[in-house]
Amino acid sequence: MLTRIDHIGIACFDLDKTVEFYRATYGFEVYHSEINEEQGVREAMLRINGTSDGGASYLQLLEPTREDSAVGKWLAKNGEGVHHIAFGTEDVDGEAADIREKGVRVLYDEPRKGSMGSRITFLHPKDCHGVLTELVTSGTEH
Ligand code: CMX
Numbered sequence: 001m002l003t004r005i006d007h008i009g010i011a012c013f014d015l016d017k018t019v020e021f022y023r024a025t026y027g028f029e030v031y032h033s034e035i036n037e038e039q040g041v042r043e044a045m046l047r048i049n050g051t052s053d054g055g056a057s058y059l060q061l062l063e064p065t066r067e068d069s070a071v072g073k074w075l076a077k078n079g080e081g082v083h084h085i086a087f088g089t090e091d092v093d094g095e096a097a098d099i100r101e102k103g104v105r106v107l108y109d110e111p112r113k114g115s116m117g118s119r120i121t122f123l124h125p126k127d128c129h130g131v132l133t134e135l136v137t138s139g140t141e142h
C-alpha cells in the first residue's frame with residue numbers, strides 16, 4: 001500500500017538560494033542535506049510534517065552535480081520547478097513488483113539508495129501521465 005506523500009522533488013539551479021527562499025518565505029528549515037552521487041544531486045530535505053506510520057513529508061530540493069544527470073537534463077530543458085512526486089510505502093519492493101505487473105515501467109530492477117537511508121525506485125513519467133513518480137521506503141534516519 002502507498003500510504004502517504006513522502007516528498008515533492010523540486011529541481012533548482014542554486015540549492016543554497018532556493019533553501020533560503022523556503023526559509024525566508026515559509027519558515028521551513030533544512031532537516032537533512034546530502035550529496036547522492038549515484039543520482040547526481042546535491043539535495044536538501046525540508047521536513048513539513050510527521051505522520052503516524054513513522055514517515056514524514058518533505059520538500060526535496062535538488063541541484064544537479066553534473067549536467068548529464070536526470071535533474072541536470074531536466075533543468076536544461078524545463079528550467080526550475082516540480083520534478084517528481086514520491087509516495088511512501090512500507091514495502092517498496094512489493095509495490096514496485098505489483099505496479100510493474102500492471103505494465104508501468106519501473107526504472108530499476110532493485111530499489112536504490114535515497115535520502116536518509118531510504119530505498120527508492122522510479123516509474124517512467126511517460127507511463128504516468130507525465131509525472132515522474134518515485135516510491136520510497138523510509139530508512140531509519142527519518
Ligand atoms: N517529469 C516528467 N517528464 C519527464 C521528466 C520528469 N521529471 N523527466 C523526463 N521527462 C520526459 C521528457 O520530457 C521526455 O519527454 P519527450 O520525449 O516528450 O520530450 C521524456 O521524458 C524523456 O526524457 P529525456 O530528457 O530524454 O530523459 P531520459 O529519458 O534520459 O530520462 C528518466 C528520463 C525519467 C528516465 C530519468 O529522468 C530518470 O531516470 N529519472 C529517475 C532518477 C531521478 O530522477 N533522479 C533524481 C532524483 C533523485 C531523488 O529523488 O532522490
Ligand code: CO
Pocket residue numbers: 007009060084086134
Ligand atoms: Co525524490
